[in-house]
Amino acid sequence: MPPLVLLVEDDPGDVLLVRRAFQKADLEAVLEVVEDGEAALARLRDPSRPWPRVVLLDLNLPRKSGLEVLGEIKTDPELRVLPVTVLTSSRAAEDLRQAYTLGVNSYLVKPVALQELVEIVQAVDVYWLHLNVTPKS
Secondary structure, three states: OOOEEEEEOOOHHHHHHHHHHHHHOOOOOEEEEEOOHHHHHHHHOOOOOOOOOEEEEOOOOOOOOHHHHHHHHHHOOOHHHOOEEEEEOOOOHHHHHHHHHHOOOEEEEOOOOHHHHHHHHHHHHHHHHHHOOOOOO
């Protein structure tokens, strides 16, 4: 079964770009998308659903911000082991500092060019989906 990546992103254009990047990179991973913070947490807490290998989390989300979602994941005894990579357009020093304070595993800034996004997706694939081992792998 191919590894699952959960993308938490509300912007349809960004979802489309990430999907295209996954296709262009020819990844075997399954990309599942949820569009807001509340849906992300509900999805992750659903015991009937498969565990994602990594969460790609935008910061600017409706209903519950990415930082709020990150905080809940990293304080939940079951979810805290889940690798979370912030994938955002924010270069704000405060967002970066707060994400790491909350326990993010990595912080990536969305590039403008599709080819740069393909390179980021390939790096995520190699590291998080092939090299990294988690308790739920």
